[in-house]
Amino acid sequence: xxxxxxxxxxxxxxxxxxxxxxxxxxxxxxxxxxxxxxxxxxxxxxxxxxxxxxxxxxxxxxxxxxxxxxxxxxxxxxxxxxxxxxxxxxxxxxxxxxxxxxxxxxxxxxxxxxxxxxxxxxxxxxxxxxxxxxxxx
Amino acid sequence: xxxxxxxxxxxxxxxxxxxxxxxxxxxxxxxxxxxxxxxxxxxxxxxxxxxxxxxxxxxxxxxxxxxxxxxxxxxxxxxxxxxxxxxxxxxxxxxxxxxxxxxxxxxxxxxxxxxxxxxxxxxxxxxxxxxxxxxxxxxxxxxxxxxxxxxxxxxxxxxxxxxxxxxxxxxxxxxxxxxxxxxxxxxxxxxxxxxxxxxxxxxxxxxxxxxxxxxxxxxxxxxxxxxxxxxxxxxxxxxxxxxxxxxxxxxxxxxxxxxxxxxxxxxxxxxxxxxxxxxxxxxxxxxxxxxxxxxxxxxxxxxxxxxxxxxxxxxxxxxxxxxxxxxxxxxxxxxxxxxxxxxxxxxxxxxxxxxxxxxxxxxxxxxxxxxxxxxxxxxxxxxxxxxxxxxxxxxxxxxxxxxxxxxxxxxxxxxxxxxxxxxxx
Numbered sequence: 001x002x003x004x005x006x007x008x009x010x011x012x013x014x015x016x017x018x019x020x021x022x023x024x025x026x027x028x029x030x031x032x033x034x035x036x037x038x039x040x041x042x043x044x045x046x047x048x049x050x051x052x053x054x055x056x057x058x059x060x061x062x063x064x065x066x067x068x069x070x071x072x073x074x075x076x077x078x079x080x081x082x083x084x085x086x087x088x089x090x091x092x093x094x095x096x097x098x099x100x101x102x103x104x105x106x107x108x109x110x111x112x113x114x115x116x117x118x119x120x121x122x123x124x125x126x127x128x129x130x131x132x133x134x135x136x137x
Numbered sequence: 138x139x140x141x142x143x144x145x146x147x148x149x150x151x152x153x154x155x156x157x158x159x160x161x162x163x164x165x166x167x168x169x170x171x172x173x174x175x176x177x178x179x180x181x182x183x184x185x186x187x188x189x190x191x192x193x194x195x196x197x198x199x200x201x202x203x204x205x206x207x208x209x210x211x212x213x214x215x216x217x218x219x220x221x222x223x224x225x226x227x228x229x230x231x232x233x234x235x236x237x238x239x240x241x242x243x244x245x246x247x248x249x250x251x252x253x254x255x256x257x258x259x260x261x262x263x264x265x266x267x268x269x270x271x272x273x274x275x276x277x278x279x280x281x282x283x284x285x286x287x288x289x290x291x292x293x294x295x296x297x298x299x300x301x302x303x304x305x306x307x308x309x310x311x312x313x314x315x316x317x318x319x320x321x322x323x324x325x326x327x328x329x330x331x332x333x334x335x336x337x338x339x340x341x342x343x344x345x346x347x348x349x350x351x352x353x354x355x356x357x358x359x360x361x362x363x364x365x366x367x368x369x370x371x372x373x374x375x376x377x378x379x380x381x382x383x384x385x386x387x388x389x390x391x392x393x394x395x396x397x398x399x400x401x402x403x404x405x406x407x408x409x410x411x412x413x414x415x416x417x418x419x420x421x422x423x424x425x426x427x428x429x430x431x432x433x434x435x436x437x438x439x440x441x442x443x444x445x446x447x448x449x450x451x452x453x454x455x456x457x458x459x460x461x462x463x464x465x466x467x468x469x470x471x472x473x474x475x476x477x478x479x480x481x482x483x484x485x486x487x488x489x490x491x492x493x494x495x496x497x498x499x500x501x502x503x504x505x506x507x508x509x510x511x512x513x514x515x516x517x518x519x520x521x522x523x524x525x526x527x528x529x530x531x532x533x534x535x536x537x538x539x540x541x542x543x544x545x546x547x548x549x550x551x552x553x554x555x556x557x558x559x560x561x562x
Contacts, residue, residue: 009171011168011169012169026361026391028535031510031532031535031536032535035191036191041535042535043534043535062391063361063362063390063391064289064387064388064391065289065387065388066287066288066289066292066305066306066307066308067308068307069307069308069309069310070209070307070308070309073209073212073308073309074189074191074195077191077195077198077208078191078194078195089362090169090171091305091324091362091391092170092304092305092310092323092324093305093307093391095166095169095170096166096169096306096307096309096310098169099165099169099212099309105169
């Protein structure tokens, strides 16, 4: 068991733990996800067909239409939002999306979480203190 | 954050619960961004439309549409009545055209929801211009004006072509700006965040609106949400060139602003475009790269076309006129439907000038207020779409599972008449 802790900026509070889903591709909200099951629908996306519902979503950030936040807002209302989000690039879309998802969110980490975290890792996200803890078997 | 007196009053609830919740959202949003203060905005564009495919499921937990709206618009569940907006506000696209909704294969339920949305928007004084291109429909910002606009193509247009200042807002933030008249003083509101990031030496003769669409698409691919600077563009663009370039870049990457040296207002020179910044990368946009973008967009095989769509972003009066001339005296192929999307205010001009008749005599339809991607509408059997919009082409496979051809408006009109795609790079 290997444990790694990295620090960043907690932007939405709360503490949670779950399984990581990691991608190097930014995610489109409108036209890029299915809110009913939380799956990625862009055929060229690395996570095409996979669902982020209840996962610790580790990704660069938002891209595409300004309908980004409302689609992740629908996900929260439909019960398909991620369990927490860890992202790199702050944009207006990403920031309002993080607020409406209402799950623990951390950004501006001292090491690139996309390189460090692997899909399937156990990850604890502390949005109050900006701490991400990775446990790898 | 540094809060001004009026902002504190809103937070304390002195302007009512809805405004209080809207201001709470704005403060949280600004803190996630890392903004230190707000800037006043007297020009907001957003959406209150509820014609989403999830509405039935969502309505379960709410007491009527106004209650659900407050969740979707202000991210709160305890506001059941909403006041008039505080600042000049416009509604972007709706999910259907209330005049021709039956021809759009829209359900009566969706029509009823749209009517309820319209009633509430009127009550709130959110102006029903119902277009993705407010600058064509009576809301044209000026250089330096602070705005809070949603709709990525319009954001790219007013930042780049006009030099107005807006970030790419979302549904909740634009609605909260409508009630508060505030937006975080962050990102593209700051002069130093408007300088270019990527240098692109344009070695292809970019002339037609189609070429500008490909140029914009390339900018989004290489720069993501950062600002590409296009140098050595030889031809003179029109408003439509920037409209299509911005929409394309916002789809392929997340373009919120681009510069064209010598042409756009904040890039009179290369030095002005980059300011004190050094380009992250210098690239060449030549014929090979233009063709790469063209091939990425053209996903359809064979040459069969059954649906032709123009008007993304909504067509300008000049484009309506050009299309009317192309369609005059022609008849659409039996297997093809052709829909052309425009702002409602230009429908009046199209009717008055005889363009509606020239277009509709061919069998094509002019439609206002919406578009296929946003309204999630198309002729039921349409499997292969032809369009002059890189944005619609980009989203079609994800939304409809349909294949798409991308080309010039003339190539699209030809396909509507013959039922065959003969466009080429």
